[in-house]
Amino acid sequence: MLSLKELAAKYIDSSKIYKFKTFPYYAEFYEYQFGYIRESAKRVLEIGVHKGGSLRAWRDYFYNAEVFGIDVKQEFMIKDEERIQTFLCDQGKRDELEIFAIENGPFDVIVDDGGHMMTQQQISLGVLFRHLVPGGAYAVEDLHSSAINKYVDGVLTTHLLLHNMVFKGYVKRDKTWQGAMTDDEIDFLVNNFKQVELGASEKGVTAVIKRVK
Secondary structure, three states: OOOHHHHHHHHOOOOOHHHHHHHHHHHHHHHHHHHHHOOOOOEEEEEOOOOOHHHHHHHHHOOOOEEEEEEOOHHHOOOOOOOEEEEEOOOOOHHHHHHHHHHHOOEEEEEEOOOOOHHHHHHHHHHHHHHEEEEEEEEEOOHHHHHOHHHOOOOOOHHHHHHHHHHHOOOOOOOOOOOOOOHHHHHHHHHHEEEEEEEEEOOEEEEEEEEOO
């Protein structure tokens, strides 16, 4: 049985330079984080499809799971591949995410490798964390986007939001400190997360948020 790092080497297109350089490191971290549900996972979701390489890696890694991908671009949709389904869905729109999750969830694992804007990351986390199974894992990939100006779109950075949640045990209820998330979304996240772990290297940062069982 191949490791996730080996599957990444098999499927990630080396022409997608940044992804090709970062995912091998992320793969080792994810294998550590997701290994406990490799066999039992039934539904896995990735936000961001592109050429579909990571979806294929997830399909082979989670060998009993149906893998779902969402993206805003029609040209990234994948057809007629075993255990992979892709959907047009905007991660920055709550109504679209909610409809998709109700129809296709709940999910054992969710990986956000979408647009990386703070608003996109936080809306997706706020909506989809409710559709994560108890004991499941939610990854926010490329969390270092919180330190890159073009991704910081007028709300609290996702890194700082998670930092406050973990180390202060709450997120202050005002529009400055709760980012793009609603009061109900913040409450559910704070009351239902078990832990947050960061995987970091010179190539990037990813966060995995575990939900309580």
